[in-house]
Amino acid sequence: MKEQLFTHVSSALGRERVEQLTPEKDANEVKRLLDETYEATEVLRLRGHVPLGGLHDIRFEVKRASLGSVLDAKAINETADTIRVGNQLTLFMERLFEDEEDIQLPNLNGMIEQILPLKELYNTIRKAISEEGYVLDSASAELRAARQQIRTFESTVRSRLEQIIRSSDADTKLSDRVVTVRNDRYVIPVKAAYRHSYGGIVHDQSASGQTVFVEPQSVVNANNQLREARLKERNEIEKILRELSLEVGAESAVLLINVEQLATIDFTFAKAKYAKSIAAIKPKINEEYYLHYPKARHPLLDQETVVPTDLTLGREYTSLVITGPNTGGKTVALKTTGLLTLMAQSGLFLPTDEGAEATVFDSIHADIGDEQSIEQSLSTFSSHMTNIVSILKSVDHRSLVLFDELGAGTDPQEGAALAVSILDEVHARGARTVATTHYTELKGYAYNRTGVMNASVEFDVASLSPTYRLLIGIPGRSNAFAISRRLGLDDFLIEAAEKELTADTKQAEQMITSLEDQQQVAQVAKEEADELRQSAEKLHEELEEAFNDLERKKERILKEAEEKAAEEVELAKLQAEEIIGHLRELQKQGSTIKEHELIDAKKGLEDAAPKLTKKQKQVKRKAQKAASFIDGEEVFVQRFNQKGQILEKVSDKEYLVQIGIMKMTVTVEDLQKTEQPKQKELRPVTRVQTSGSTVKPELDLRGERYENALSRLEKYLDEAVLAGYPTVHIIHGKGTGALRKGVKQYLAKHPSVKSTRDGGMNEGGIGNTVADLK
Missing domain, CATH: 3.40.50.300 (P-loop containing nucleotide triphosphate hydrolases)
Known part of the structure; x- marks a missing residue:
């Protein structure tokens, strides 16, 4: 399994986490890990990928830098790459949250928030070292000057040596017309017999001894200058790397935290990619x-x-x-x-x-x-x-x-x-x-x-x-x-072999065959029942959503009407105040308007506020009256135009009501009391016709074979539940006790049986088992 996970990691950090993967023993930790995987699958679902390319395990190099060691250009370049991955990932997640406002990724977001950008360090490294790990000329003026000298001296040396290899006696004195390098110095291959023809220094010879590699005297000084320039370059590069290493070491604590979070993220997305590859789900x-x-x-x-x-x-x-x-x-x-x-x-x-x-x-x-x-x-x-x-x-x-x-x-x-x-x-x-x-x-x-x-x-x-x-x-x-x-x-x-089998073995094989047949029938029935249940649940959800939508519309319309009415009443009151004020002014000026007339006028205007109609008052009184019901009480459910029975109180505003075979939560506004408030049994207790025969309140299994008895019992219990019997009697007799034991074990596991007991003295004693049905 780890081998499969390895194919989905993006770095050595992720691979290490896979290698360290072990099962957890704490349930909360397991849930957290599964939540992390789920969040990663959501990101992959929405974006299809995650930018983790270029992530490196730089922990060892960072720790060395923190201790004062000088890192090489490759290590510093990988440090910059790792910083870039963290910054890209942070930007990636920020854009995801902007585009998907409702998405919740608390675990991944917590990891991302711990990654610091270190942009200044990144820019400093990139100014000095290319993405290929090469120290750039722009790293310092001294380095640029040294490299310019190197190019000048190299050109001088090669030019002088090319004049020698193009001379007229070159074919006689040289083994080949080429310029090569020995001990970091440019030389030419000279035949051993002419080794003194060019003066200078012999740096090497061929295995046969027929050729010696000579640095002619004419280029010794230029080669010396070239060597000095290269030494300057080397010293300057070491100086640059030392300074960069110091900066990496100064940020070692942050870098190690970044690496830790990036390793976890790489591992988490590896789990998510693996889940996608095998069509796995969150348990x-x-x-x-x-x-x-x-x-x-x-x-x-x-x-x-x-x-x-x-x-x-x-x-x-x-x-x-x-x-x-x-x-x-x-x-x-x-x-x-x-x-x-x-x-x-x-x-x-x-x-x-x-x-x-x-x-x-x-x-x-x-x-x-x-x-x-x-x-x-x-x-x-x-x-x-x-x-x-x-x-x-x-x-x-x-x-x-x-x-x-x-x-x-x-x-x-x-x-x-x-x-x-x-x-x-x-x-x-x-x-x-x-x-x-x-x-x-x-x-x-x-x-x-x-x-x-x-x-x-x-x-x-x-x-x-x-x-x-x-x-x-x-x-x-x-x-x-x-x-x-x-x-x-x-x-x-085959018949001869079957005769060798014991009766018990034959019986066991027959029983197993029967069980297999019943299992297949039960499986088909279960699948059909599951389909019906799913269809009913879907219909219930659709009806509930439609009802909720209707309620929302009704509330909105009522609210708008109330607001409009309130505005009209407020306007009427303002107008009334203006009229009354005008009347008072007239009175002050000597008019004969009396105070009680002013009061009557104001009251009449206040009475202009909208009043509930007679029908609205009746509905309000019924709703208030229906706000309290008792368990078992028969009610009328207005929403479905059906009668039902109160099962239990859910809250001050809701009750659990059984309507036919369905149980639903209904608000008090939708409930009305009926003319028969007494508790009414939803399940009849009289005998009913099932499959063409009358279902009795008892089943007699005496004399039946064990398998046939349990088969009859299974069918009988289903019919008794449909008939609505609260209690049934299973008569099995005393006998050897095998049938009695089998019946009791079956009843104990049956989902419709609430409890069992032996029959009383007038009920057949232990030869009869009484079962209370749910």
Whole structure:
């Protein structure tokens, strides 16, 4: 998985973070990491990329500079590149926030805010060193002068040497007409016999000794001057790098903080890019040690071809036992559970459908594969047992335990017995457990343990290959006879083999076959129910939105009307004041207008304010009256023109009301009391016709086979719930107690059963179980 993450990082800093990636044990930290990944996915969704190119790990060089060391041009150039990345990223995020005003990225924004621009240092470096890491002439006047001298002396030396190699006797005295360099000085290749013809200095000779490289006397002084100029250049470059290193060292604290934040950002976006590449989603983190991975895909397999698997563990059952033949996909399901849990605790998104939930375990233990060691003289079984012994020392309710082929490598009966014992111990400690096994003896294990569930991987007999679909609640069954018949084995051989099977084995296989058929029917029904539920939820949302829109329009119209009325009243009052003032003036001037007439006139004008109509008063009184209801009271819901029943008070202004099969929150303004305020049962208690027959308040299962009895019970409970019975009686008799125990276990798990009890003395005693329905 880390190898996949490596392909998405932009720097060595990000790669280091991937290498250091480990699962977290703190739920809040896991949530924070997942939030960071989510924010990065939002940025990629809106922009498609993030500018992280040119980011370098400069921590070592920065620390050296802070201690007074002189950095080379490459290190200083990488420092400038890293500053530029931080500044580009800051600008990138600022523009994103400007364009997307509603976007919330608190974690990424917090990282960006800690990155300081260091523009002055960046400009200083770029003035002296190019983006290719070359010290520019503009770095200092001294450097520019030294390089000008170098170019002048080089031109002089090369010009004089080219005159020599173009002379008439060059072919006689020279091995080749070229100018070359030895010991940083320009020389010409001279035949050994003519080494003294040009004077000067011999700097080297060929391997054969036939050629010597001579610096002619005519260019010795010029070469000396060139060497001095180059020394000046070298000294000046060292001076420039020293000064730049001092400036880098002065900003070392800020640079290290910048690098730290950029490393985190690079790693975070690597997680987001990885999530996008495998179509992963953000899981919800719970603290109940509950796992729910719908349509989970193994993250290391080809996401285009891998078969999704529904994985759930931790609520109805804490141990999952996957049985069935080898190569069926059991181990893939086991590893998928472990890998997805580790991914979630590492802040990675999960390759599942929406609605995935993960949790944070303190420890995850696994015993997977054949760890046989010749050097340690350990067999397969011994190796597994050594690992399991180590696991059992630290398992508790905060652990996830994965056992692959538990108990394998030894005698089947003993191995199966050990597997049961180990599973019981781990289950008793409260750990979440997934175990795979091919032992037939473990198929019935889950039926005798509370909190343990069977599962198997589906096998297509027609194609003689596994489908890799995990079937929860159904143990794996042997397909040997079906496969043999499909491959052409004679029927008489298969029939002879079937006779060798014990009655219990045959019964178990028949039961498993029946469970598989029921599972398929239930799955189809579940999918249809999910579609109906989604459609109903969508319709409810649309209706609620339409109602809210209507309410908003109504409030706006009322407000506008009130404001307009208030303006008119205020205008009328002003006019009245003017009239009264005029009348008072007339009175002062001797008119016969009396004071009570002035008061009557003012009151008449005030009465001009708008009044509520009779109908508005009635509505207001009803609304005020409806502001208080009791649980169970029948009401009329004006919005839907339907009667309903008060379930509970949500707030001073809202009540939860049941209208038919729907439960809705309704404001008091939409509720009216009816003429029958007494509590009315929404569910009739009389018998009704279902599927052509009368549903009775009791079911007699005496004399039924176990499987048929549970099938009848399942159907009966559905009909009884539809009929509205609050209580039903399940008559199973006393007998050996097997049917009674099975009925009670089934009722305890049924979602429509509130509670059960044995029948009283006049109700059949323990031969009758009374169930209260929800």
